[in-house]
Amino acid sequence: MNISSDPWIWISALMSLAIFSFLYRDNPFYRFAEHIFVGVANGWAVTFYWHNVLSPSLFDPLFRQGQVYYILPFVVGMLYFTRFIPRVSWLVRIPIGLYMGYYIGVSIPSTLQAYIIKQVQGTILTSQNFQTWNAGSMGVVWSVILLIGVMCTLAYFFFSREHKGALGIASRIGIIFVMVGFGAAFGYTVMARISLLIGRLQFLLGPWLGVIE
Amino acid sequence: MKIIETLTNIDRRIIYLILLIVVLLPLLFPSVEKVRVMAPVEKLYYAIDTIPSEKAVIVDFDYEPQTAPELDPMGFAILRHVFERRIKLLVLSLYVQPLGLAQNALTQVTEEFNSVAKTNADSIIYGRDYVFLGWVPPPIIPILGMAESITSVYTVDYYGNQTDTLPLMQEVTNYNDVGLLVSLSGSDIPKWWVAYAQSRFGLPVGAGITAVSASEFYPYLQTGQFSGLLVGMKGGAEYEEMVERTLKIKVRRKASEALLSLTYAHLVMILFIVIGNIGYFAKRRKK
Amino acid sequence: MKRTFPLILVFVFGILGIIPFFVPHPVVQNADGFLRNEFLRILVAFALVLGLGSLLKVHIDKIKRRRENWQYSWILIISFLISAIIGLFGGVRGTGILPTSIGSFQFDIWTIYWNVVMPLGSTMFALLAFFMASAAYRAFRARSTEATLLLAAAFVVMLGVLPLGDRISPHLPSFAQWIMDVPNVAGQRGILFGVALGALATALKIILGIERSWLGGGRE
Numbered sequence: 001m002n003i004s005s006d007p008w009i010w011i012s013a014l015m016s017l018a019i020f021s022f023l024y025r026d027n028p029f030y031r032f033a034e035h036i037f038v039g040v041a042n043g044w045a046v047t048f049y050w051h052n053v054l055s056p057s058l059f060d061p062l063f064r065q066g067q068v069y070y071i072l073p074f075v076v077g078m079l080y081f082t083r084f085i086p087r088v089s090w091l092v093r094i095p096i097g098l099y100m101g102y103y104i105g106v107s108i109p110s111t112l113q114a115y116i117i118k119q120v121q122g123t124i125l126t127s128q129n130f131q132t133w134n135a136g137s138m139g140v141v142w143s144v145i146l147l148i149g150v151m152c153t154l155a156y157f158f159f160s161r162e163h164k165g166a167l168g169i170a171s172r173i174g175i176i177f178v179m180v181g182f183g184a185a186f187g188y189t190v191m192a193r194i195s196l197l198i199g200r201l202q203f204l205l206g207p208w209l210g211v212i213e
Numbered sequence: 214m215k216i217i218e219t220l221t222n223i224d225r226r227i228i229y230l231i232l233l234i235v236v237l238l239p240l241l242f243p244s245v246e247k248v249r250v251m252a253p254v255e256k257l258y259y260a261i262d263t264i265p266s267e268k269a270v271i272v273d274f275d276y277e278p279q280t281a282p283e284l285d286p287m288g289f290a291i292l293r294h295v296f297e298r299r300i301k302l303l304v305l306s307l308y309v310q311p312l313g314l315a316q317n318a319l320t321q322v323t324e325e326f327n328s329v330a331k332t333n334a335d336s337i338i339y340g341r342d343y344v345f346l347g348w349v350p351p352p353i354i355p356i357l358g359m360a361e362s363i364t365s366v367y368t369v370d371y372y373g374n375q376t377d378t379l380p381l382m383q384e385v386t387n388y389n390d391v392g393l394l395v396s397l398s399g400s401d402i403p404k405w406w407v408a409y410a411q412s413r414f415g416l417p418v419g420a421g422i423t424a425v426s427a428s429e430f431y432p433y434l435q436t437g438q439f440s441g442l443l444v445g446m447k448g449g450a451e452y453e454e455m456v457e458r459t460l461k462i463k464v465r466r467k468a469s470e471a472l473l474s475l476t477y478a479h480l481v482m483i484l485f486i487v488i489g490n491i492g493y494f495a496k497r498r499k500k
Numbered sequence: 501m502k503r504t505f506p507l508i509l510v511f512v513f514g515i516l517g518i519i520p521f522f523v524p525h526p527v528v529q530n531a532d533g534f535l536r537n538e539f540l541r542i543l544v545a546f547a548l549v550l551g552l553g554s555l556l557k558v559h560i561d562k563i564k565r566r567r568e569n570w571q572y573s574w575i576l577i578i579s580f581l582i583s584a585i586i587g588l589f590g591g592v593r594g595t596g597i598l599p600t601s602i603g604s605f606q607f608d609i610w611t612i613y614w615n616v617v618m619p620l621g622s623t624m625f626a627l628l629a630f631f632m633a634s635a636a637y638r639a640f641r642a643r644s645t646e647a648t649l650l651l652a653a654a655f656v657v658m659l660g661v662l663p664l665g666d667r668i669s670p671h672l673p674s675f676a677q678w679i680m681d682v683p684n685v686a687g688q689r690g691i692l693f694g695v696a697l698g699a700l701a702t703a704l705k706i707i708l709g710i711e712r713s714w715l716g717g718g719r720e
Contacts, residue, residue, distance in 0.1 A: 008611065012619040019623035023229050023630055035572045037620035039579030042552055044617055047587025047609050048309045053350060053545040057538075073539045077546030084553065093506035093715055099543050100714065101510035102535070104703045105517020106353060106409070111703070113412035114404070114438065115696035119689055122436030142682050146435075149686025150693075157694050174690065179646045181687030183653025184679050185428035188445065190632065190658055192283060192424035194236065194478040195446040197629035198471045199282025200622055201240055212240060213465075225634045232633045246663045251677055278618035279625040313610060313618075351544040354536050361533060413521060431680050432689045447661050472663060478629075479658045485637040486651065493641050 002210030013208040016200060123150050149177040221492025228485065235481045239473040246472040247454070253434055254451040257419045257441020258459075260393055261294055268392030269301035269385045273402070274315035280399035280423050281314055286449030286468035287421040288314070288397050290456050292322040297460045301381055302343035303363070303391075307352035307402060312371065319345060325464065340379040347371030356405060360388045360414045388416050393440060397421040403430070407438045421448065446471055507709040514707035556580070583612055653679055 004010065018033035058077075062070040076098065082091040129143040155167055156174030163171045205211045250258075261270060272291060276284040295302050304319060306312050323337045330336040337343065346367040349355050358366035363386060364376040376382050384390065394416055396403040403420035410416040417440050422430055424445030434442045443452055449468035456462050520532040559573035587609035589598035594608030601607065642648040659665045660676025705711035 007605065008615040012615045015616065016619045016623040019620060019627065022627060024226065031569065031572050032575060033620060034624075035576040036579045037617065037624070038555075039576040040583045040612060041617050041621070042555065043580045043583025043585075043587060044609055044613050045309065045548065046552060046584050047592065048348075049350075049545045049548050050588055051592045052309070052348065053541065058542045058545075070538075070542075073542040076539075077543050080546045080550040081553070083550060084557070090502040093502075094509060095543050095546070096714065097506035097509040098513050099540055099547070101513035101707065102517040102540060103353065104510075104706055105514035106357070106521070108514075108518055108700065108703050108707075109521040110408040110412050111696055111700055114408035115692060116700070118412070118436050118438055119432060119692060119696075122432065123689060142678075145682055146686050149683060150689050153687050153690025154693060157690065174687075175646055176649060177683050177687040178690070179650045179687075180653045180679060180683040181428055181685075183650035184657045184676075184684045185425075186650070187654040187657030187661070187676075188424040188427040190479060190482050190636075190654075191445050191447065191475060191661060193625075193629040193632050194475055195283045195424065195471065196279065196622065197232075197236055197478075197626040198240065198446075198474050200619075200626040201237055202282070202467075202471075203619070203622075205237075205240060212243060223637070225638075228634050228637055229630045232630060236629075248663055249666050249673055251673065277621065279621045281622070313613060350541065354541055358533060358537065361529065365533075366537070428680070428684050429688050429692070432685050432692060435681065435685050476662045476664045479662060480664075482633060482636060483655055483658060485633060486640050489637045489640060490642055490651075493643075 004208050004210065009207050013204060016204060123147055148173070153177050217492055217495045220488050221495075232478065232481060235477045236474045239477060240471070243470040244473060245466050245469045246450070246476075248447070248450045248469065248472065250451045250455055253442040253444070254448055254455065255441075256434075257395070257421075257443060258294070258452065258455045260417070260419055260440040261291070261300070261395070262298065264300055264392035266300075267384070267390070269303055269381075269390055270295055271303045271305065271391055271394040273394060273396040273398070273406070274304060274306050274311045274318070275308060275396060275398040275400075275402045276314065276423075277308075277310045277399060278314065282471075283423050283445045283449065284397050284399065284421055285314065285318065286446065286466075287443045287452055288318045289322060289467075290449060290452040291395060291397075291421070292318055293325070293462050293464070294452075294456050294460065296322060296326050296337050296342070297456075297462060299342070300392075301385060303346055303381075303385065304343065305346040305355065305367070306348045307355065308350070309348050312348055315345065316371070319343070340374070341381060344376065344379055344381050345371040346376070352402070352405065353409065356409045357413075360410070360416075362387055388414050391416060393417045393419055395419040395421065399423045399426070401426075403439070404433065407433060411438060446475065503712070503715055506715060507712070511707055511709060583609065586612065653683075 015033050015036070018029040021027055022030040058070055058074060061067040062074060076095050079091045079095050082088045123146065125140075125143055125147060130140045152170045152174035154174070155170035156163075156178065158167070158171075161167060202212070206213065264270060272288070272295070274288060292302075304315055306315055323339075323343075326335075326337045339345075346363070347370055349358075349366055355366050364382055367376050370376050370379070388410065394406055394410070396406050396418060398420070399422070403418060403422065406416070406418045411418050418438065419440045419442070420430060420433075421443040422445075424447070427444045430439070430442060430444075433439045443449065446468045450466065450472055453466040453469055457464075457466070516532070516535065520528055523529075556577065559576055561567075562570050562573045563577075586598065586600060586607060588596075590596045590600040590608055591598075592609065594600040594606065594610075600609075600611075640651065642651050656672070656679060657676050659668060660672045660679075665672040665676065702711060706714065
């Protein structure tokens with residue numbers, strides 16, 4: 001055992017243990033650590049936004065280099081703070097509308113292309129699917145099952161008609177695919193969460209206590 | 214019946230303790246588990262391996278420290294692969310938090326290579342072999358802007374150097390000079406690269422993701438929108454296996470060492486679920 | 501005016517966002533680049549400051565009104581101020597006007613990030629493993645055929661993805677992979693279509709001014 005003498009390692013370890021103490025029950029150590037986390041994380045974010053964005057992209061060009069056209073983004077950006085002044089709080093809609101409008105505009109054709117058209121292309125059967133039979137390369141059997149699965153899943157989420165008759169059968173098949181998918185997702189989620197716990201334990205056992213390399 | 218009653222009413226703190234012990238013990242005696250490499254990981258490996266020599270790889274480090282245990286091993290393994298093959302490398306982040314993780318990975322891996330390099334040509338030199346571009350918010354700016362010119366988006370790199378003075382940036386100007394972008398992320402960021410950079414500019418994209426997101430990313434792998442996919446700690450272990458097996462790079466395999474803990478934890482989880490269900494069915498039958 | 505002008509802005513900038521996707525002409529692309537790089541980038545930074553202002557307002561309010569656990573709000577505000585001062589005046593790499601080391605003890609913003617933010621954030625996520633185990637034990641029941649199917653798929657994947665699966669049967673990892681490649685893709689794709697079409701519809705409604713909830717409440 002080779003316990004660390006670095007004060008920062010000790011601070012990290014004690015903070016980690018304070019958070020873990022929540023497993024026993026809610027307690028002042030956990031709340032203390034939680035509030036420190038939020039405070040320091042925000043202080044850290046402010047640092048980077050100032051040094052990497054606001055200072056070199058706005059304040060330096062505007063106030064030091066005299067590039068006057070930066071006054072426009074400066075004024076529009078300042079409108080965000082009108083949110084705190086009830087009489088003129090409607091002005092906050094201007095920068096929000098501007099940024100949100102542009103971002104939504106950019107996302108429309110991209111969403112259509114990547115999330116809908118391409119996904120439809122991946123679902124429909126083409127001559128390529130009929131060239132092989134084996135599982136490894138999405139042969140026709142699995143392609144047909146995939147197509148049926150997608151159609152039935154969409155049938156399950158179609159609530160404008162009662163799930164009776166053909167729609168009822170399709171939606172029952174659809175829910176099977178959805179449940180298998182969710183089961184797989186749960187299986188992977190277990191792996192994910194345990195991995196994060198392993199990461200923390202590796203830190204406590206390694207750099208702090210020196211029990212492992 | 215009493216046993217079943219007891220087993221199905223275990224205090225949650227006992228559950229936590231059992232899980233802790235089961236995960237902790239294998240970590241005290243680490244051993245590397247051999248893994249079978251599956252198709253999605255192989256696809257990404259060969260996508261990187263077969264990049265034309267004139268093209269570069271961009272690695273987007275976009276995971277936060279919270280998900281570092283799953284994604285760090287992937288990042289390290291990919292960097293080793295890229296440096297061993299002497300593929301031109303650009304590294305960036307779309308958010309500020311991953312910058313430290315990216316720098317840490319680059320520093321460690323370049324040190325590994327430079328500690329055994331005998332000549333300048335063998336060494337990994339900043340500016341010649343790789344550039345750390347840093348961070349420019351918001352994400353939409355570099356994703357769309359790099360199609361035109363990378364140096365106009367990242368005018369200075371992470372270390373404050375003017376990017377247009379770096380030798381590598383004379384050869385890699387925009388997406389036309391990029392063979393593949395690999396996005397390592399704990400969120401939807403790889404899908405953004407597909408939606409904005411790939412659909413508009415045809416950029417090939419690979420992804421390394423946390424296991425939580427695995428099921429929602431597979432549809433994109435099936436359509437070929439992702440050139441390959443690494444999932445969670447297991448994906449990292451598989452890539453480590455490929456790197457060791459094909460490139461003969463023998464280093465500490467952190468993801469592979471953790472697999473035994475993962476295995477026992479999974480078995481315990483299955484046991485908890487089975488015990489819970491036994492109790493449920495026993496109570497139902499009693500009624 | 502107070503509602504109409506922002507709606508017009510959303511429409512105009514929405515169109516400005518869509519056009520460059522279809523028009524590769526350099527004039528359009530350069531204008532788009534200018535809008536993004538010189539204008540929107542700066543707006544985003546102000547949005548962060550707004551978020552921060554809201555957070556501080558909530559906690560200052562909590563202290564003023566002595567709400568439950570108000571003492572912890574002091575901790576949040578003080579830790580925020582200390583880290584912000586160290587970062588703003590000490591610089592990103594500790595090269596600012598404020599010294600960020602005493603002897604060999606460093607306290608620049610990156611050191612604080614690695615040793616405070618990172619372990620705290622990581623540990624909060626690590627807690628989820630325990631909660632998931634407890635929740636699975638208490639709530640995961642094979643009540644119906646569908647739930648049993650879900651459980652079965654989960655077990656196959658949990659065993660198949662690890663080396664243990666290979667030892668149980670060489671077909672188990674392939675079966676787990678097949679579950680991810682076929683039924684999982686089918687189910688997720690159906691859900692994805694619904695979500696993507698819904699997002700697209702909402703986006704169009706916002707740009708066209710049909711969806712106005714983002715304007716906030718009130719007649720103003």
